[in-house]
């Protein structure tokens with residue numbers, strides 16, 4: 061009397077087949093629950109992917125830049141002062157602000173002010189933004205190197221004149237036959253060697269991002285007359301530290317260092333996306349939680365339906381159960397018989413629901429893909445662990461639902477059941 | 482085979498308790514064909530249920546095939562019923578969604594016997610009740626007499642120590658009653674112990690011994706007067 065008793069399964073299938081309508085109505089409740097679960101979770105996933113794709117790949121980055129003039133006198137300093145960020149601030153921050161895990165200064169040409177420099181390759185030319193960067197910052201700029209390499213430490217230390225160019229820059233400056241990596245381009249009359257190309261990973265403004273040229277920040281400062289100052293800081297918190305903490309502490313440090321009144325807001329501008337990111341993350345956590353709640357509720361309702369039907373089944377089959385007991389069926393074998401019937405219904409119906417749900421998601425996914433993608437909805441789908449959890453929830457609820465009717469069945473008194481009315 | 486000493490049985494209905502069996506002493510030997518008679522409500526079915534380990538007695542001693550039956554766990558009782566007892570009911574109680582062969586094989590299923598062996602044995606017993614050609618028929622395709630013969634085959638297929646039949650012919654006409662009695666007597670002839678509860682003197686007369694129940698007691702005077710009909 062084990063689970064893999066084919067005899068028993070054959071018998072269960074026979075009885076289920078005897079009551080086709082009832083069986084299928086019961087099964088449909090469970091089917092619908094699992095179907096809803098997979099579609100709901102899959103759709104939530106798609107929405108999440110869509111929205112998350114819009115975030116920088118390093119979502120807890122903090123930017124600090126020089127803002128407006130001072131407006132409050134402080135420690136003997138007059139008002140109307142503009143505070144600039146200094147190259148030496150980078151080390152000061154790294155050494156004095158504990159919460160900071162990573163800090164670099166960034167400069168650019170043509171992005172915040174002025175016009176983008178004129179860039180030439182052989183007989184082709186264009187105007188492109190130039191952004192200073194450092195080794196290992198590709199992801200922070202949400203870009204992916206598609207050929208060649210990104211900036212490295214030697215480029216930084218030797219202030220090499222090397223450039224990583226966006227795919228649209230490449231399209232405008234090079235023909236298909238040109239060797240891009242190793243080629244020389246001239247930015248505002250200064251010669252740079254192309255060491256890599258990239259595509260943007262950011263959603264929405266990838267076109268603009270791909271019209272940029274990344275060069276070592278120090279090279280940029282010396283080549284474009286920005287030696288004495290930095291345009292902004294890019295900071296990343298230490299593991300486990302919130303971006304808002306870094307933002308506040310770094311600004312406090314710089315305010316103190318530059319003798320700015322603590323209340324003089326706006327002297328240094330700053331920005332971080334973590335709060336937004338956390339909010340969205342929380343939102344999707346909420347959506348996922350809600351989806352599970354709804355779906356588990358639906359599954360429970362389905363399972364309770366199964367339990368109900370099993371109660372009716374037990375009632376209808378009282379005589380049969382009584383007879384089986386008279387012929388030597390033990391209470392345990394009766395319990396197993398009823399539970400197995402319920403589990404078979406829930407498992408099969410649930411599996412079909414899962415398959416149908418995944419199929420719908422695949423169709424939607426393919427449709428989204430075919431229509432050229434959608435910023436708000438990307439790659440809907442149910443991952444494997446979710447499916448496993450769903451099936452476990454299902455089978456467990458099937459067993460639980462059947463337990464009450466099964467014990468009822470086991471308690472059937474054969475004398476009463478077999479009495480002739 | 483069956484030994485009853487001073488068996489008492491009470492039924493609790495709400496406040497009051499009914500004393501149904503008031504001290505039954507009975508001894509049925511192996512190979513006997515016995516009938517139990519008595520007016521309606523005299524406790525015949527109650528007695529048979531106790532004999533069949535479907536019900537428990539409240540006082541006294543019951544020995545079946547050498548072992549005392551008392552305070553049994555349900556599981557143990559089920560095993561005893563399966564191994565020692567074959568039931569035949571007035572209303573046949575065949576499972577409607579199983580054919581004749583499968584119905585006969587059912588008790589063997591609870592002995593965890595393999596399907597092949599089960600079907601082989603069931604077919605053998607169907608043949609003994611003369612229904613080999615009806616093996617694949619569903620119960621609703623059988624006549625009353627045929628159904629009861631299938632039920633008798635089912636009761637015998639485990640080769641039990643005792644066959645207990647509660648009004649096996651109660652739902653049959655005289656023609657089929659005779660058929661069923663022939664089958665029962667045939668199995669008695671093969672050495673089976675059979676107890677039949679009946680209202681019909683006709684049936685009782687075909688048994689070796691008649692036991693009369695009156696008001697929860699065996700009517701000894703009556704029993705003594707009953708002529709023993711040896712079959």
Ligand SMILES: Nc1ncnc2c1ncn2[C@@H]1O[C@H](COP(=O)(O)OP(=O)(O)OP(=O)(O)O)[C@@H](O)[C@H]1O
Pocket residue numbers: 492493494499501519520521522523524525526527528
């Ligand atoms: N489960 C029960 N609860 C209460 N009383 C019961 C129960 N079963 C039987 N009785 C009572 O016990 C008495 C004997 O019943 P039993 O069924 O043994 O009679 P019987 O001799 O088989 O009658 P019949 O010939 O009508 O079948 C009756 O008075 C009946 O009302």
Ligand SMILES: [Mg+2]
Pocket residue numbers: 525526527647
């Ligand atoms: Mg009766």
